[in-house]
Amino acid sequence: MLELSVNGVLRQVDAPNDEPLVWVLRDDLGLPGTRYGCGAGHCGSCTVLMDGVAVRSCQLPASAAVGREVTTIEAAATEDGALQHVREAFLEHQVAQCGWCMTGWQLTLTSLLEANPNLTDEALDAGLQGNLCRCGTYVRIRRAARDAAERYRATLAGDAPTVEMGP
Ligand code: FES
Numbered sequence: 671m672l673e674l675s676v677n678g679v680l681r682q683v684d685a686p687n688d689e690p691l692v693w694v695l696r697d698d699l700g701l702p703g704t705r706y707g708c709g710a711g712h713c714g715s716c717t718v719l720m721d722g723v724a725v726r727s728c729q730l731p732a733s734a735a736v737g738r739e740v741t742t743i744e745a746a747a748t749e750d751g752a753l754q755h756v757r758e759a760f761l762e763h764q765v766a767q768c769g770w771c772m773t774g775w776q777l778t779l780t781s782l783l784e785a786n787p788n789l790t791d792e793a794l795d796a797g798l799q800g801n802l803c804r805c806g807t808y809v810r811i812r813r814a815a816r817d818a819a820e821r822y823r824a825t826l827a828g829d830a831p832t833v834e835m836g837p
């Protein structure tokens with residue numbers, strides 16, 4: 671029995687210690703936002719955050735997550751940090767084609783921005799280099815990443831756009 675903290679909730683899982691984390695998240699915990707692509711550590715589709723750092727969940731045994739905080743894309747519904755800005759930017763720029771790779775990109779970008787909100791555009795490009803999109807949406811991904819970084823910086827600076835309230 672493994673006890674994992676996922677998206678702020680302690681969950682108990684009856685899975686072998688060496689079960690890849692991606693399958694525990696998807697099959698045992700019902701979190702299908704973590705995607706399985708290459709299964710070999712090359713594409714980044716299975717990326718989740720472990721204590722805020724992007725990791726490839728197809729390459730990690732679930733036991734490696736014991737005592738750590740795992741964040742999956744499903745946390746975007748409740749968090750108001752970088753992940754929320756990344757989600758919004760990807761949606762507004764209509765980045766996805768088939769959509770399979772998207773959650774991996776978004777969590778990778780989130781980890782980059784949480785570590786350093788002031789990354790240059792070039793540093794953002796470099797940080798995202800390890801993820802792949804078979805549909806080739808790279809131009810839109812780059813646009814959304816830059817927009818998300820700007821939004822996140824504005825929020826941290828207290829410059830978030832205000833919402834006009836009606837009378
Ligand atoms: S599915 Fe894990 S890196 Fe491709």
Ligand code: FES
Binds near residue numbers: 769802805807
């Ligand atoms: S949108 Fe299809 S693989 Fe990236």
